Amino acid sequence: MFFTYLRRELRCHAKAALAVALGLALGIGLVITVSSVASGMRQAQGRVLQSRYGLGTDLTVTKAATPPTRGSTPTFDFAGQSGSSARGDDLVTVQGSRSLDASVVSAVTGQSGVADAAGGLSLRVVKADRRFTQGQARQGGDATGVINGQHGFGGYGGVTAGQSGGGTAGQGGGSRFDADDYRAYGVDVSRPDIGPLTSARITSGTGFSAAQADGRVAVVDSGYARRNNLAVGRSFTVSGSTFKIIGVAAASADPAAEVYLPLHQAQALANATGKVSTVYVRATDAQHIGTARSAIQKNIPGTDVTTSAELAAAVSGSLTTAANLATNAGRWLSLAALAVAFLAAGLSTSSAVGRRVREFGTLRTLGWSSGRVVRQVMGEALVNALVGGALGIALGLAAAYAVSCVSPTLTAQVADAPGSGGLDQGGKAVGDVLHIALTAPVSAATLAVAVALAVGGGLVAGGCGGWRAARLRPADALRPADALRPAA
Amino acid sequence: MYRLTGVTKRYRRGDETVDALSGVDLVIEGGSQLVIQGPAGGGKTTLLQMLGGLDRPTEGSVELDGTDLARLPEPRLTRIRSESIGFVFRTVNLIPALTALENVETALVPLGLAAAQRRQQAAEALESVGLAEHRDGLPGELSGGQRQRVAVARALVKRPKVLLADEPTGDLDEDARDEVMSLLEGLWRAHGLTFVVVTHDSAIARRAPRLATVRKGRVAVRERGPAR
Structure with missing residues (x-):
């Protein structure tokens, strides 16, 4: 009923x-x-x-920010020969020019509430390709000077010299300067489960193994690989050092880097041996993130500690x-x-x-x-x-x-x-x-x-x-x- | 058998208190018929509600077969209503969404019968009031007389000891009124019920063996002849 x-x-x-x-x-x-x-x-x-910080990262530890000092900007050393054309003098710098001693990683690992930590080194590589042409004097010919300078990134133009009425004419020298600017990241290959590379999906080849700590190997972002015609098995050069590509990572919205290298190799390229730019920290559990943060801030001075919530707030x-x-x-x-x-x-x-x-x-x-x-x-x-x-x-x-x-x-x-x-x-x-x-x-x-x-x-x-x-x-x-x- | 002793029911109208019933003493023998008459607002419906256990007196007792309805807790009173007392209202009060058969079934629901048994008894009750072919009709599809006959079937399907009817022919035309009253009186005689009916109909009152007049909360009973 x-x-x-x-x-x-x-x-x-x-x-x-x-x-x-x-x-x-x-x-x-x-x-x-x-x-x-x-x-x-x-x-x-x-x-x-x-894509920036990897999976499972609860905290990041970086060197406390300080205002940049005058004259600290890195510069190229152009020692080109007249008429020369050269490649290979890449400018490799630690991003933000702030790095921590690698011993901080073990110090962080020992703090209360910390389950695991790994260091990484974030680099900016400016690959320079420059050509210089010396100015030349020509006999006879037309009476008009020729502007022959070509402007490239950071270069300056050629010199114009002209005389009327024939005779000797000067042709200005010039320079051509192309730059490929990309980010490289030094990965602690002994800790594959923490850091930015953890969120990258290897679509071709393999990731790093612990045995490759000193290897000249690299994993590249697929977008970067496509643009530069790179693939697994091929090699590329950074600052005179040749690296073999062992893996290609799926393109993400915003990868942490275009090129991933073993940490030791990255440190060597940037002349930053024993340095890391970021320590990635996993807390013992979500409830202990605050504890870990407090312990690190208290016991390791000169560092900035950022929680995942604060990382989220960094998105605007x-x-x-x-x-x-x-x-x-x-x-x-x-x-x-x-x-x-x-x-x-x-x-x-x-x-x-x-x-x-x-x-x-x-x-x-x-x-x-x-x-x-x-x-x-x-x-x-x-x-x-x-x-x-x-x-x-x-x-x-x-x-x-x-x-x-x-x-x-x-x-x-x-x-x-x-x-x-x-x-x-x-x-x-x-x-x-x-x-x-x-x-x-x-x-x-x-x-x-x-x-x-x-x-x-x-x-x-x-x-x-x-x-x-x-x-x-x-x-x-x-x-x-x-x-x-x-x-x- | 009903025995009412010193029954008073007080109501409030604004700041004023009104005695709808005032010190009523009344005995209704089992199987007898009592017709209640009186002016509007005299207390007829209140008296019927006391008899049906729908309301409790402010003072006094209402005994049905020795049980004082005024003192019973609500669940027991509900049970007595479900087993022993059948109601027929002037306004019929069928459930508009349910068919005639289902309306009759509603009276059997509190008895805990199986659905098939409920349906069978309801169908028999409808047949006894001559509405077997209208069992699937909704109240809105039936005439006034047919609706009141469904209400009668609903009141009697559980075979109660008492049938209380509050102006059951009040809203019916003359033909339907005679038809319904004949039906009620026939069933009263057939089943040996105690039958109490409130009515303004003088024709019904004239036929009644026992007539109670309720005026200003007081009841006067006049015996007319044998109970049947």
Whole structure:
């Protein structure tokens, strides 16, 4: 009888039931949409950060920032011969010119709350390709001087010399200067499970092995490999040293480096033996990140410690703006919509009980207990809410699918890797602007929350109606509206 | 058998207190019929609600077969209503969403019968009031007389000891009124029920063997003849 009554009642008042269900559906759909978009934004932020800092990094330790000193800027030493053409004098510097002694790694490892730590060296390589041409004097010929200088990066033009009326004419010398600027990263090959390379997927060849600590081997980013026609098995030269490519890593939105080298090799190239630019730290567990941070800051002076949360905060741009919007405004908007939906469902059910006072009063006179009447009201509200929940899930999935299909592009500006420098005038770390396509993944947890909200909505609505139904006395329910009330 | 002793029911109207029933003493023998008449607001419906255990007196006792309904906890009172007392209302009060058969079944739900048994008994009750072919009709699809007959079937399907009817013909035309009253009186005679009916219908009152007049909360009973 419960289900027959329930089914017939919902069918009889289908429009009212649908209105309540749609109200809940809108609220639940909004929650799913906001949650999935926020989840997509978190994933995008995570992808950006993982490509920079690797998986499982809870903290990074870098040398405390100091203002750059005059004359500290690295310079090329052009000792070119007249008429010469040369390659190979690459400028290899530690990014940000800030490095720590490698002994800091073991010091960090020994701190409370630290499970593991590994050092890395972030380098900037400017590969110079320069040609000089000396000015020449020519006899005879036309009376016009020739401008022959070619400007390249950092070069300066040729000299113009001309005399009228024939005779000797001077032809200016010149220089051509091409530069390939890329990032290289020295990896502690004995610790393959921590650091930026952990997030890179090797698509061709292999990663480093512990035996390759002193090997002239390299892993290159696939984007860089494609641009420079590099592949596994081929070699390339950095500052006169030749490295064999053993692996190609999948291109990520923002790789930590274009070229990965064993740490010792990177140190040698930058003349930074025994130095690291960043120490990547894994805490014993999430609860001990704060402990590890405090211990490192206290016991290892002259270092900056950055948590993964702070790393996330280093992402700026429209991605962050949208993520904040989804997290803050979106959360409140969906909570407000849910609250309104719950309230509307509760009031609607209560109002329906009010309209059905005589019906429930009749059932009470027939011997239906108060509990049985309440269960009937609750059941109707719950089914109504579950229908609303199903509609809401469909609505939310459709909205999330639409977001993923449209895939709006957001920009993210990520601070350069810790220790790499790149400070703007306000002292804030700056980095490349990345374009990230937004998706809206719907997780099982989100769907479970939606179902829970539907059930919750049903219980709230049923509770409101049931409470009113439970308070009905059969005599009152059957009494005309203008009748007298019992004396206290 | 009902025995009402010193039953008073007080209501509040604004700041004023009104006695709907005032010190009522009344005995209704088992299997007898009592017709209750009186002016509007005199206390007829209140008296019927006391008899049905739908309301409790402010003072006094309402005994049904020796059990004081006024003192029973709500669950036991609910159980007595479900097993022993049938109601027929002027406004019929069928559940609009349920069919005639399902409406009759609602009276059997508290008894915990199996669904098949409920359906069978409900179908028999509908047949006994001449509505077998309308069992799947919704109340909105039935005439006023048919709806009241469904209500009668619902009141009698559980074979109660008492049938209480509050102006059961009040909203019916003359033909339907005669049809419903004949049905009720026939069932009363057939089943040996205690039958208490509130009515304004003087034709019904004239036929009643025992007539109670309720006026300003007081009850005066006039015996007319044998109970049946």
